Amino acid sequence: MLETIKTTEARPASDESKWMRLNLGPSHPATHGTLRVFVELDGEIIRNMKLEIGYLHRCFEKMSETHTWNQVIPYTDRLNYVSAMMNNVGYVMAVEKLLGIEVPKRTQRIRVIMCELSRIIDHFVAIGTNAVDVGALTCFWYFFRERENIYDLFEAVCGARLTTSFTRVGGLYKDLPDGWTQWCRKVLGNLPRSLDDVEGLLTSNRIWIDRTRGVAPISKEDALDYGFTGPCLRACGVPYDVRKAHPYYDYDKFDWSVVTEDEGDTYARYLVRLGEMRESMKIIEQALDDLPDGPVNVDDWSITLPPKEEVYGSIEGLMAHFKLIMHGIKPPAGEVYSYTEAANGELGFFVVSDGTGRPFRVRVRPPCFAIYQAFPQMCVGQTISDAIAALGSLNVVAGELDR
C-alpha cells in the first residue's frame, strides 16, 4: 500500500482578524442537498465551522398526525429519498409491532430483498458522489449505470423509481410480477463488474488515498458519544449492525458478515460501504433462493384491504374496504420503538397510538442527524477540500436530516 501524504500539517494559527468568513451553501454543488456550512478560514485551514440545517424541513412528524397510518407511508419515501424502500419498511415494521402482527414469510423475504437493493444503491450514491466531489467522475457513471437497472426493478414492482411507497401495514402494495426474480438475478450478476471496476479505480489509487486517508477522522469514543450508527460507526471499529445485533426478518439465518475498519477516516468509510455492498448481494441471493410462495398480506381485513373480488362481490368485503379507507387501521393504544438498519445507520420509528385511526405521534430517529452533528469537530484543522471529501463520505441526506 502506498504511503499517505498528510494533507494538513499542524500550522500555528494566524491572527484571527485575517481569517476569512465564508458561507458554503445552502445551495452548493458539493453539499448534495440544502445544507449551510459557515466556515472561518485561516488560509485554507478551517479554524471554525458552524452548521445550519432545516432548509428541507417538511414537518413529517406533524403531518403524520393528520393522516391515517397507511397514508404516512408516502411521507416516509421522502426521508432518505436515496433509499426510500428502507424507510417504507422501517415505518410499517413499527406499526406492525404496535398491532402485534407478523407478516408472511414471503413478504419478509421481499422486504429484505428490497432493503438490500436499496442499501446497494444508497452506497452507490454515497461513494459515487464522494468520488465526484474529489474529481473522479468515472466511478460515478460505473455505479449509476447499475443503479438505473435497480431502479428498473423497483419500477416493475411498484411503478415508481424514487418514491416507492411499496409497503403497506401488514403486507405489500403488490406481489412481485412474473419473472421478476430472474430479472433481479440478472441485475445482480452485473453488479460485481461495476464494483470491481470502481474498486480498481479507487482502492489503491494514489490520489484517492491522499484525498481520503486521515481525512476527517473520528475516534471510536466520540463516535459512540455522538450516536453514530451504520457505516460511519463501523468504520471506527465498532461492529454494531442492527441486522446482527437484533435480527429481524431472519437476517440471522443468512450467511453474511459485518464489515468494519479501524481508522474512522473517510477512506475507512469508503471501504466499509464497498464491503457492505458485496455482503448485501450475498443476502439478496440467499433471499431469492429461499423465497416461499403464498400471499403477501396478512389475512385480516381490519389491517389489509380485501381482494377486489370480495369488495365488488360481497357486502363484508365492501364494508371492510370502506372502513379501512375511511377510518384507517386502529392499533391499540400504546407506544413502541422499532428500529432497522438503514443505509446510514439505525433508522428508528417511535410510534404512539391512542386507539384511533390516526397516529398520536410518529417520531423518526434519523441516523444522519446524529452523524452530521459531529461534522465541525471532524473538520476543524483541515482544509476546505478535506471537508468536501468528508461530507460525501458521511452521506448526509437532507431529506432525512431535516424531515
Added chain:
Amino acid sequence: MQETGTKLGESKCPELLEAFPQAILSVDDYLGDLSVSVRAADIRPIVHFLKETPSQCYEFLMDLFGMDYEGYAREMPGRFAVVYGFYSYSRKARLRLKAFLTQHEIDSIHDIYKAANWFEREAFDMFGIHFKGHPNLKRILCHHEFKGHPLRKDFPSNNYQRLRTALPSTEL
C-alpha cells in the same frame, strides 16, 4: 395487563430502581420496550448513572425528543415529557426514559452525551421545552423567525407563516 407489564419492567432494571427510588414514577414493559418514567428534576444524576455505571453501560443516546400527551387516551403524569432512548451495545439492551415536566424546563445533558446537543435543540424548537445549561438553545429545523412550537397538540397543522430572511452568520 398493565400490572404484569410493570412487574416485568421492574425485574429488568433493578439497579436503577434501587439507586433512584424517589425519582422513578413508573416502570412499564410494553411489547418488549422497557420504559421508565421519571421526575424531570432528577434527570442528570439518572443519565449519569446510566452511562457510567458498569452494570448499566448505556454507550448510546440513540434518540431524544419531546412528547405532548394532551388528549392522550391514557392518564399520564404530566402533559409534556422529554423521552430519551438509550442503547447499550455491550449488553444489547435498550431503555426508554421519560422525564415528565412540571414547568417547561429540564436540565440539559449535552455534556454527558454529545449527541444530546442537537436533539435538545430540536425538542426546544418543536415543543418549547427549555433545556437549562444548553450552550446554544436555538431553533434548529424551523426558521428562526417562526412563531410557535409546531409539534404541540394545540398548534394547528395548517399554520403557514411567510418567512424569508436568512439567519445572519453571526447568530449561527
